[in-house]
Amino acid sequence: MTRGIKKMTTEVMDAHDMHDDHSPAKGIKRWLFSTSHKDIGTMYLVLSLIMFFVGGAMAMIIRSELAIPGLQFVHPEFFNQMTTMHALIMVFGAVMPAFVGLANWMIPLMIGAPDMALPRMNNWSFWILPVAFGLLASTLFMPGGAPAGGWTMYPPLVLQTGDAFPFLIFSVHLLGLSSIMGAINIIVTVINMRAPDMSLLKMPMFVWTWLITAYLLIAVMPVFAGAVTMLLTDQFFGTSFFLAAGGGDPVMFQHIFWFFGHPEVYIMILPAFGVVSEIIPTFSRKPLFGHDSMVYAASCIAFLSFIVWAHHMFTVGMPLTSQLFFMFATMLIAVPTGVKIFNWVATMWRGSMTFETPMLFSLAFVFLFTIGGFSGLMLAIAPADIQYQDTYFVVAHFHYTLVPGSVFAIMAGTYYWLPKWTGHMYNETLGKVHFWTSTFFVNLTFFPMHFLGLAGMPRRIPDYSTQFADFNTMASVGAIGFGVSQLLFVWVLLTSKKGTKVTAEVWDKPPGLEWTVPSPAPYHTFETPPKLSDADGFH
Amino acid sequence: MIRNLLLGFSVLALADTAEADWALNMPKGVTELSLETYNLHMMVFWWCVAIGVAVFTVMIISLFRHRKSKGAQAATFSHSTTAEVIWTTIPVVILVLMAVPTAETMVRMEDSRNPDMTIVVTAHQWKWHYKYQDSNIEYYSSLARSSVEARRKGTDIDPYSVENYLLDVDNPVVVPSGAKIRLLFTSNDVIHAWWVKDLSIKKDAIPGIVNEAWFKTEQVGTYRGQCAELCGKDHGYMPIVVEVVEPEAYQAWVNSHDAGH
Ligand SMILES: [Cu+2]
Ligand SMILES: [Cu+2]
Numbered sequence: 001m002t003r004g005i006k007k008m009t010t011e012v013m014d015a016h017d018m019h020d021d022h023s024p025a026k027g028i029k030r031w032l033f034s035t036s037h038k039d040i041g042t043m044y045l046v047l048s049l050i051m052f053f054v055g056g057a058m059a060m061i062i063r064s065e066l067a068i069p070g071l072q073f074v075h076p077e078f079f080n081q082m083t084t085m086h087a088l089i090m091v092f093g094a095v096m097p098a099f100v101g102l103a104n105w106m107i108p109l110m111i112g113a114p115d116m117a118l119p120r121m122n123n124w125s126f127w128i129l130p131v132a133f134g135l136l137a138s139t140l141f142m143p144g145g146a147p148a149g150g151w152t153m154y155p156p157l158v159l160q161t162g163d164a165f166p167f168l169i170f171s172v173h174l175l176g177l178s179s180i181m182g183a184i185n186i187i188v189t190v191i192n193m194r195a196p197d198m199s200l201l202k203m204p205m206f207v208w209t210w211l212i213t214a215y216l217l218i219a220v221m222p223v224f225a226g227a228v229t230m231l232l233t234d235q236f237f238g239t240s241f242f243l244a245a246g247g248g249d250p251v252m253f254q255h256i257f258w259f260f261g262h263p264e265v266y267i268m269i270l271p272a273f274g275v276v277s278e279i280i281p282t283f284s285r286k287p288l289f290g291h292d293s294m295v296y297a298a299s300c301i302a303f304l305s306f307i308v309w310a311h312h313m314f315t316v317g318m319p320l321t322s323q324l325f326f327m328f329a330t331m332l333i334a335v336p337t338g339v340k341i342f343n344w345v346a347t348m349w350r351g352s353m354t355f356e357t358p359m360l361f362s363l364a365f366v367f368l369f370t371i372g373g374f375s376g377l378m379l380a381i382a383p384a385d386i387q388y389q390d391t392y393f394v395v396a397h398f399h400y401t402l403v404p405g406s407v408f409a410i411m412a413g414t415y416y417w418l419p420k421w422t423g424h425m426y427n428e429t430l431g432k433v434h435f436w437t438s439t440f441f442v443n444l445t446f447f448p449m450h451f452l453g454l455a456g457m458p459r460r461i462p463d464y465s466t467q468f469a470d471f472n473t474m475a476s477v478g479a480i481g482f483g484v485s486q487l488l489f490v491w492v493l494l495t496s497k498k499g500t501k502v503t504a505e506v507w508d509k510p511p512g513l514e515w516t517v518p519s520p521a522p523y524h525t526f527e528t529p530p531k532l533s534d535a536d537g538f539h
Numbered sequence: 540m541i542r543n544l545l546l547g548f549s550v551l552a553l554a555d556t557a558e559a560d561w562a563l564n565m566p567k568g569v570t571e572l573s574l575e576t577y578n579l580h581m582m583v584f585w586w587c588v589a590i591g592v593a594v595f596t597v598m599i600i601s602l603f604r605h606r607k608s609k610g611a612q613a614a615t616f617s618h619s620t621t622a623e624v625i626w627t628t629i630p631v632v633i634l635v636l637m638a639v640p641t642a643e644t645m646v647r648m649e650d651s652r653n654p655d656m657t658i659v660v661t662a663h664q665w666k667w668h669y670k671y672q673d674s675n676i677e678y679y680s681s682l683a684r685s686s687v688e689a690r691r692k693g694t695d696i697d698p699y700s701v702e703n704y705l706l707d708v709d710n711p712v713v714v715p716s717g718a719k720i721r722l723l724f725t726s727n728d729v730i731h732a733w734w735v736k737d738l739s740i741k742k743d744a745i746p747g748i749v750n751e752a753w754f755k756t757e758q759v760g761t762y763r764g765q766c767a768e769l770c771g772k773d774h775g776y777m778p779i780v781v782e783v784v785e786p787e788a789y790q791a792w793v794n795s796h797d798a799g800h
Contacts, residue, residue, distance in 0.1 A: 069698040071690060076772045150769045156746060157729040157771060244747020250730060251745060284605075285613040293623050315732055315767075316743045317750035320649045324642055331634045335627060342626045345598045350614040352607040363602070370594065374587035381637065383572075383644045384580040386741045387565055390732060390767040455562035456736045458767045461775030463690060465706045466699050467562055 024523055032127075035119035037104045038521065040126050042421070044101030045414070047129060049490070051093030052407075054137075056483050058086035063445075067476035069466050079462035080148035081140070087151035091268070092175045093133055095402065098410045099271040100125075100182050103210050106417060107186060109514035109521060110204050112195030112530040117188040125181035132174035139164035150460065152261070153228065155242040155253050159235050169232045176221040183217035186210055195513065195529045201292055202538060204512050208295050209274030212302045216263045216270075219306070224260035227253060251316050258309035266305045269369075269401060270298055272409030273340055276362040279416050280344050282510040283359035284351030287537065290343045297336035297343075304333045314385045323382050330380040337373055341366060354508070357431035361412035364404055364439050372400030375450065390460075393453025399446045403482075404439070411438075411489065419506045423520035424499040430492045437485040444478030511537020566737055569758040569783070573739030575644045583637055590633070651753040654721035658712065662724070662731035662744035662766070665773035669712055672723075676796050682776045683707035690776060706763045711780035715789035716759050724750040729771060735764035735781055743768055759783050 024030045024039065034040055061082050065073050074082070104122065108115055116122045139146040144162015147153075153168075161168065190211045194203070203211075230241040231253070240246025242253045273294075281288045288294065310318060310326040318326075344366050353359070375397035379385050388394055411434075419425050448471035453459075457468045464472065502519045513535045517525045532538040567577045605611045657672040666681035682690075686705050689696040698704045714720050724733055726744040734741040738754045764779040784792065 069704065070694070071692040073692075075692060076775065080769070080772060080774075148772070154730060154769075157769065160729070160771065244745075249747070251748065285607070286615070287617040289616075290618045290623055293618070315741050316745065317748065320645060323645060327641065327645075328638060331638060334634060335630050338630045339623070339627060341594060342622075345594060345601065346619075346622065348598065348601045348605065350611075350616075351601070351605050352611045352613040353602065353605055354607045366598065367595065370591065374591060377587060378580065378583045381579055381583050381641050383576045383641060383648060383739070384565075384583065387576060387580070387736060387739060389741055390734075390769075451563045454565045456566075456764070458734070458765050458775075460769045461765075463698075463705060463775055466704050 035123055037108050037116045040122050041101045041105030043126055044097045048094050048098035051089050055086050055089035055094055058082045060483055063476040063479035066472050069469050071463050076462045081146040083460050084147050084150055095268050095406050102413050107207055110207050110512055112513050112526045113193035114526050116185050118185045121181050122185055125178045128174050128178040132171045135167050136171040139167050155250050169228045172228050173225055176225045179217050180221050183214035186214040197532050205277035206274035209270040209298050212298050213267050213270045216267050220260040220263045227256040254313055258312045262309045263305040268406050272406045275409040275413040276365050279358045279362040279412055280347050282507050284348045284353050286351040289346035294343055297339040300336040314382050315389050327382045334377050357435055358412045358416035360435045361408045365408045368404030391453035392449040392457045395459050396446050396449035404442050419502040420519050422496050424497050425502050426492050426496040426499055434488045441478045441481035445475050448474045509536045568737040568739050569756040570754045576739045579641055651721050651751050655718035657721040659723045662726040664728050664771050665777040678710050680708045680710045706778045708778055708780045711782045713782045713792050715786040716757050716783050719755045721753045730768050731766050731770045732768035734767040735762050737762040741767055
């Protein structure tokens with residue numbers, strides 16, 4: 001009863017606010033100058049979806065060329081540009097902005113804050129992104145073409161890039177700048193703007209995993225920026241950080257890059273852990289199992305992610321002792337990751353489950369991310385890694401963690417919170433069709449790649465020996481099926497406002513403060529801090 | 540989805556028996572270390588299968604039994620220290636069981652002392668150069684002519700009509716069986732990686748750095764591999780062929796090479 005009254009007062013207050021000068025500006029100005037976490041969140045998500053299709057189109061080119069042996073469509077130079085750009089765009093354009101978008105929308109709503117702590121910086125960190133991707137995409141039309149040395153940018157190869165080279169470096173700088181600002185904003189918001197009775201350990205898992213991710217970003221993005229700056233000075237200002245001829249060391253770049261690159265892997269997966277940790281309890285109708293140990297596990301993973309980077313480098317000729325250290329440290333990550341998976345299963349155990357689209361995507365996440373975790377454990381075994389390194393086995397591994405891992409979590413989160421954003425229920429049937437086609441095709445695409453890698457197919461090659469033909473054809477069919485399935489996702493999103501109106505709770509007693517505000521969430525929320533007792537899921 | 544995965548797993552499990560016609564699994568290779576590597580790979584694979592079966596079984600049981608449509612009432616428990624201690628400890632034990640034999644193999648891999656002969660491998664965009672340190676034999680090795688013609692975009696040569704399409708070279712590496720061969724790797728331009736899976740060797744060839752690896756095999760035969768580190772536009776077109784021959788045949792090859800100069 002009290003709760004009902006509380007909700008009504010918030011609604012009345014929000015309705016009142018809509019009439020003063022805090023209502024959104026009209027037209028393009030609303031978006032260009034926006035300081036609202038909701039509008040900025042939406043822009044991040046839309047940008048991410050566009051980039052997902054741009055990067056996806058590149059994947060289609062790659063998979064078309066690889067469908068049968070022989071070179072049919074593109075030249076090897078262009079093929080390499082496609083693999084490089086596909087990776088850069090998917091990592092920095094699709095996955096990371098999607099999680100920042102979800103964070104923008106949901107973190108203030110989940111912790112009971114009226115907005116992000118630094119709204120103008122929030123605006124800036126978003127609008128840098130289109131500029132950065134504009135720079136990056138423009139390289140496709142330059143003499144020498146887009147960067148083709150792989151997203152890992154290993155020198156000396158990357159120094160052979162044509163006019164695109166400085167554009168690549170500057171766009172990476174901008175992306176890093178945007179990420180760092182986004183991360184600072186999230187940390188400041190989470191630390192300072194929580195509802196008064198929300199202690200750190202009462203924070204929802206999505207907020208927790210994002211807090212940890214934000215610290216990872218602040219720690220490694222400057223390192224990455226430094227590494228690419230050294231490339232820039234090697235190229236244009238006569239330094240020899242990575243040039244053997246001038247006394248530099250090409251392997252040093254790899255150490256610096258992977259010091260960024262491995263935490264980057266967790267930057268793309270920890271928020272995904274957070275999303276499914278929100279969804280599984282809701283549809284199991286049971287609290288998240290071991291909330292606190294989930295927090296410790298995520299922190300452990302984050303710490304370990306800093307001391308395992310050289311597992312990407314078992315073939316560069318490291319001393320035995322370093323190899324042993326990096327192997328053991330990498331294997332250790334399996335322990336906290338296992339805790340996460342066991343806890344999700346324990347959350348489902350003796351629950352009362354229903355299988356709406358967000359839950360389906362989350363369950364597939366648990367299954368398929370675990371497969372990616374297994375191949376990750378196999379890759380940690382240094383002697384075996386020597387055989388796997390730079391083959392399709394690795395391609396299979398990281399696509400399992402990134403596509404049915406991160407991307408499925410993003411989709412799960414989108415379906416889960418979409419009714420909160422729009423006030424309407426999306427088309428559940430089409431959502432399920434989207435789920436089943438995506439899941440079928442994602443496995444058809446990436447599972448055969450394990451076999452290709454084990455059988456000896458290197459990655460990043462435009463053409464291959466005929467013995468690899470069958471599985472490549474399967475993967476290409478799967479990729480095109482997966483791509484087409486995503487058009488369905490766009491359709492569901494575009495038509496979502498046609499669905500039935502939803503209540504504030506949307507689902508069956510979902511935990512969290514975000515479900516105490518009306519659906520769609522009004523332009524201003526939590527102008528007075530809420531009490532945790534208003535929401536489900538806090539004890 | 541579940542059926543999909545199980546199928547995939549059983550296919551990989553069967554790969555062991557069907558290796559010859561279905562290249563699904565890592566080859567056992569022809570050296571002691573490649574066999575050890577294969578065994579480590581299978582050991583970790585089976586551990587993963589075991590853990591996967593355990594976790595997924597619990598999850599699948601839960602998915603079928605504990606659903607609302609079957610009238611399942613949600614329990615309210617939210618933690619159990621005992622359970623969490625158990626599922627933290629067991630993985631640690633399993634990891635130790637994996638780590639010990641792996642470390643042993645790694646120690647043997649790094650032991651390149653007392654080789655019978657040494658070959659210096661220098662990578663170039665996009666061919667390999669081999670120099671036999673104990674004789675004056677040295678030569679370049681590039682993609683075989685038959686593949687060079689068939690690899691062109693828009694060619695009407697069917698890749699299937701080319702024997703060992705993209706995996707054949709003009710001048711293979713020739714080594715004697717039963718000898719400990721040390722390889723030294725470096726590069727003339729960008730980073731490449733010399734990979735022959737049957738020898739379980741993959742080593743980066745890096746400008747300014749000399750890396751080493753070694754192998755020893757009794758099995759005469761032809762072993763094929765490819766460059767494994769992206770090295771520019773023709774990265775996919777710099778294969779490696781190693782011919783292991785009887786010592787007498789090797790000597791004859793050396794002599795013919797000397798005569799040729
Ligand atoms: Cu890593
Ligand atoms: Cu190469």
